[in-house]
Amino acid sequence: MAVITIVGAGMMGSALAFPARENGHEVRLVGTHLDRDIIDACRQTNRHPKFTADFPAGVRFYQLEQLEQALEGCELVIGGVSSFGVDWFGEYVLPRIAEGTMVLTVTKGLLDLPDGRLLCYPELWQQQLDRLGKRLILAAVGGPCTSYELVAHDQTEVCFCSHSRRALERMKALLQTDYYHISLSEDVAGVETAVALKNGYALGIALTIGVNQQRFGPDSELHYNSQAAVFGQAAREMYRLLGAQRQTDLNPFFVGVGDLYVTVYGGRTRLVGILLGRGLTIDEARARLEGVTLESLVVAVRVARAVRIRAERGECSLSDFPLLMHVDEILTRRQPVNIPWEAFTL
């Protein structure tokens, strides 16, 4: 039995308490300063307020001021903060974790650097650790997994990535169950990039749903020809962005494809894509979804910015990314939706 400490009581981090605890580990769920009410509710009901099932018996709940206590003796820390908590996690949590501990993060996202490179969060945190002279084993989880379906014990396959094969195998042993299946990849940047990319591309696919609602009426049957055409194009562009043809490990690409599939059907990215497709501007869509965080939009804009910089340097051609460029134009230049279908044909 190991001790596994989850920091951040959002849905995804909290959902991992299920396989962790069902495998007999001691599981400690620590809320951030934003999760105070969630932790109170978990203590009272043994259920996360957004879940439809109780936690397995025995999960322990901690408020943030008990973080040190919750981290004591743990073998694995699961980072469960959203992308808005990345800096906080790096500055507040990482320094408090014992040397040599494994840290598996569910946070998805990318930063774009002025030179056109994309930096994933494990890479960002590694830079912070290097400055601190501290050694932790950073890892991340990608792949198609919505938290509520994991809680329902839907069969799920994800991919853990880390530069340490040994850590990957240990984390898989700790967390795999008969419904939670884990691929392993040492290509951290690849998996994290694929997983981040899928958000912008899911938006692109959802555009077609809104366009068809606008054209054929809101209750018209779903138009899968259009969706599938954009899905195929999204897969092409992800493959190019990942440089998959040059890789021997194609796990990142296939993780991205599966993740793209689930993202088209789940939640907020789909909603905003449909609204844009119906003809709303991004500002109107944001207003309509007031209060909903749209991390996916940020990633698409960042990736597009990086690709434009690379194209200026002649390292790639913007004509290889017509879907990404169009999504970016909609988001940053307030252009109307006008999917460049012919640009998709080869």
Added chain:
Amino acid sequence: MAVITIVGAGMMGSALAFPARENGHEVRLVGTHLDRDIIDACRQTNRHPKFTADFPAGVRFYQLEQLEQALEGCELVIGGVSSFGVDWFGEYVLPRIAEGTMVLTVTKGLLDLPDGRLLCYPELWQQQLDRLGKRLILAAVGGPCTSYELVAHDQTEVCFCSHSRRALERMKALLQTDYYHISLSEDVAGVETAVALKNGYALGIALTIGVNQQRFGPDSELHYNSQAAVFGQAAREMYRLLGAQRQTDLNPFFVGVGDLYVTVYGGRTRLVGILLGRGLTIDEARARLEGVTLESLVVAVRVARAVRIRAERGECSLSDFPLLMHVDEILTRRQPVNIPWEAFTL
């Protein structure tokens, strides 16, 4: 203006009359001996009995005995027969087409040879033409396109494949419209294999829907984690089967991915997958869907048979195709559904 003759008044062939006629060509739709009532209905109403929209004005309809007349002076023949009509098309129609004519087929399928090779229909017909000493320019269409959505003018992207680049470009010029977009590929076997493969894999994805209905109740929300996991695995296995890592033209693979996406949502393959997932045997599922042709099942079995032969010769490993092998076991060995989730992880 060109003359385009469509032989076979099934849904897909007939749907191509829309872009063809809207581009101003003379379009002649010829029924097979099975299509007699369809042609009668088209003549009376200018609408295919299975479509919800009239043909564009001016499409001409022919019964089979008028085939020679319908073929006279045509620049392009579109082959619109089902896979059950492949031999008939090769033996009856091809010899009647004028030397040098382009023939674009919508028929999807593969034959497996005793040596483990897969033979697509254009290859099969080319053998027949070689025996006849006749030259036609064979081409095929693949990609995500359901006929009823094409008729509705949903935005659609397909891929035409042929060994003749010049013919490809001419066919694109003849048929492309502002809603029918056409990629071109000279990898005929690749495109046709990808398009055939997607059927067996769509069945695999649909299994998860039935499994979850069985487990969580028929009205439970769709479980996209499972679907996406199998989708990602299906993409992996298609990539391997196509030898995509060794190809420079990845169009076949991406056409297959888009086609897989649309096939999961459309029609009969999905239905049989769901029934199998709920626990019916293949015989029970067939009985339930009495009268429905299930070409997709045939392809999956043929591909699996070819892969087993190749594996026996040491050319590939069955462990690279756990999903295909499981689908084959369900179909040919009447095994119960038991998706090998762990075999998907790498």
